[in-house]
Amino acid sequence: MNKTLLLILIAFINYPSHFPNKKDYKEEYIERQGEVSFFSYTPVENIQATNNQALSIFDTKTNEVAVRILMRAFVFKKSLMHEHFNESYIESDLYPEATFSGKIIDFDPSIETMQTRIIKGDFTLKDVTKSVDIKATISIVDGNYIIKGGLDILIDDYNIKVPALLSPNISKKIEVTFNFKYSQHEK
Amino acid sequence: MKSKILQFVLFLSIPSCLSSQNLLDKLANEDLETKNYVMSTFKGTRLSIGHSIETRKKNTLEISFMSRYWNVPQETSNSFIADRMCTRVGLDYGISDRLTFGIGSGNPNGIIDSYLKYRLFQQSTTKKGSPVGITLLQTSTYRTRSIKGIERRNTFGEKLAFTTQLLIARKITRDFSLQISPTFVHRTSSNFSVDDHNHFAVGFGSRYKVSNHVSIVSEYYYVANPLKSIETFGAFSLGANWEVSDLLLQFKMTNNQIFTEDAFITQTAQNFNFRDGNFFFGFHATYHIQL
Numbered sequence: 001m002n003k004t005l006l007l008i009l010i011a012f013i014n015y016p017s018h019f020p021n022k023k024d025y026k027e028e029y030i031e032r033q034g035e036v037s038f039f040s041y042t043p044v045e046n047i048q049a050t051n052n053q054a055l056s057i058f059d060t061k062t063n064e065v066a067v068r069i070l071m072r073a074f075v076f077k078k079s080l081m082h083e084h085f086n087e088s089y090i091e092s093d094l095y096p097e098a099t100f101s102g103k104i105i106d107f108d109p110s111i112e113t114m115q116t117r118i119i120k121g122d123f124t125l126k127d128v129t130k131s132v133d134i135k136a137t138i139s140i141v142d143g144n145y146i147i148k149g150g151l152d153i154l155i156d157d158y159n160i161k162v163p164a165l166l167s168p169n170i171s172k173k174i175e176v177t178f179n180f181k182y183s184q185h186e187k
Numbered sequence: 188m189k190s191k192i193l194q195f196v197l198f199l200s201i202p203s204c205l206s207s208q209n210l211l212d213k214l215a216n217e218d219l220e221t222k223n224y225v226m227s228t229f230k231g232t233r234l235s236i237g238h239s240i241e242t243r244k245k246n247t248l249e250i251s252f253m254s255r256y257w258n259v260p261q262e263t264s265n266s267f268i269a270d271r272m273c274t275r276v277g278l279d280y281g282i283s284d285r286l287t288f289g290i291g292s293g294n295p296n297g298i299i300d301s302y303l304k305y306r307l308f309q310q311s312t313t314k315k316g317s318p319v320g321i322t323l324l325q326t327s328t329y330r331t332r333s334i335k336g337i338e339r340r341n342t343f344g345e346k347l348a349f350t351t352q353l354l355i356a357r358k359i360t361r362d363f364s365l366q367i368s369p370t371f372v373h374r375t376s377s378n379f380s381v382d383d384h385n386h387f388a389v390g391f392g393s394r395y396k397v398s399n400h401v402s403i404v405s406e407y408y409y410v411a412n413p414l415k416s417i418e419t420f421g422a423f424s425l426g427a428n429w430e431v432s433d434l435l436l437q438f439k440m441t442n443n444q445i446f447t448e449d450a451f452i453t454q455t456a457q458n459f460n461f462r463d464g465n466f467f468f469g470f471h472a473t474y475h476i477q478l
Contacts, residue, residue: 032217055217057210066210072222078477079244080433087227088399088430093312093361101211163400166432 027061029145029182036069036178038153040171047081047170049074058145058182063107065119065147067100067178089160089170090126098125100132107138114139119149125158144184150177224309228320228358231435231473232279232287232304234366234392235404235424236443236451240322240356242306243281251277251291251473255444258463269468275446279473293446297331300447310357324352328447335417335454338376345376348449352390366392370408372449381415386453400430404439408452420458422451426469437471 034054040047053073058065071092076082086092102121119134136149153174155162162170229239232249243249253276256269264270275298277291285306292299303325310320330338330346339345349372356366368390377384392406408422426439442459443451444467457465 055214057214059210064210066214068211068214068217072226079247080475080477083227084430084432091361091399093226099211099214101209161399169432 027059028185029058029060030185031056031058031180031182034067034178034180036176038074038177039175041175042169042171044169047076049076049081049085051075054178054180056180056182057185058147058180060109060145063104065100065102065104065121067180069098069100071096071098089162095126098123100124102132102134104136104138112140119147123151123153125153126160128158130157145182147180147182148178150175152176223312223316225312225320225358228310228356228364229366229394229404230402230428230430231437232289233437233471233473234394235406235426235428235437235439236422236441236446236469237368237390237392237406237408237448238302238304238322238324238352238354239392240306240320240354240366242285242287242304242322243279245281245283246478247281248476248478249279249473250476251275251279251471253277253291253446253469253471255441255446255467255469257444257467260462260464270463271444273444273446291446296334296445298328298445298447298450299331300326300328302326319355319357322354322356324350324354326350326352326448328449334445334450335456336378337382337414337416337454338374339378348372348374348447350448350452352448356392362396364394366390368392370448370452372453374449374453379416383412386413387411388452390452394428402428404428404437410453414453417454417456419453420455422455423459424469433475435471435473435475437469437473439469439471441467441469443467 032055033052034056035050035052036054037050051069051074054067054069056065056067071090072086074085076085100121100123102119105118105120107117108115114137116135116137119136121132122129123132132151134149134151136147139146153176155172155174229241231239232241232243233239254272254274256272259270273293273296275291275293277289279287279289281287287304290301304322306322308317308321311317326349328348333340351371352368354366354368356364358364370388370390372386372388374384388408388410390406390408394402394404396402404426406424410421413419420442422443424439424441426437429436442457442465443455445451459465
């Protein structure tokens, strides 16, 4: 009986490191240099920033997508905007990352050309989580997946405070776009 | 045999609990490349009256207007708002992310000044890196006219003064930053033999952020070997910094009217209080331009 327990234990220990990993990684695609941009258009000024270090994983078995975005990695044309973004608005010392976790609805892996689908999931920014529907296009190029899309974020939803004096400078609605090129996870 | 079956059943049951593992958790184990230095220990290149450890980023230009207003004692005056004022207009340019160059000219005191500021170390967010940020400041000033008669004024070389500061600051909490700055001031000439050409001083500065855009700042300078020909006091300032997009507005109450380090550190002739002649109200406006 003790022997059996030991065997079970061994099965438990060994299982995650051998069997499923091989299986999982076949269906897991990763992107380490995903591009995420945001835009704020107002008559006073336009603010634009791009992040080329977004990390994302796409599981073709479950159609799940997860994204991690480092707030400090957003690059602005004006260095002062970068400072204000991190220090006064996003407070990246307290909330260093934004995350998304969701599922592509009705994804059909047999379609080789472009397909437009909704990704339903939870977006977290400044510790505020909201469920969002993102319209995205998914295409397969050389066996790798490309997911592009965008969503609009209301700054009031995510606890981003803009002083009344500066409210003409920053749009209430921030347009976010992304472009992820996934390749097969190798490890 | 029974145990083998049990084992097999258990084996099969594992995948169902593993598949519920969140994809995000998998990403959490991946390392993201981070720049792990502390940002915004202070706002602006000046803490209040003196320099802060902050430099400007490459290719940015700042235009600054500095002013002080005060009343003259025992004078029945009909001046509008204040009896006297003093201004400085300056330019600060970021040569690189670490090196900033600035020039300025004061009116009516006629002091022309320039400085170079180099960021040696940045405070790290991790325990491994530097616990403090360190910036080196070198200023030089030229006095076109006599103010307190401290220096001889026969040749060009006698009207110069240099200040070297090692600015050491730490962002202790996200709201509170502290700066200590060992200072060396060299004046090329002295009118009175009792006065030393060289002065050693220490500056103390702090800021407390009351909101994301407003902070309270204070500074004090202690001089180890003050001037002997006149009585001097440590320069003190208490003020508020307010950031409005590209504009940084700095309001202060202080006991000196001159904007250059060598002057206010060693030649502040009045202590801080609210009487006419001692009390100076200062206003600085700095406009930031990305070139």
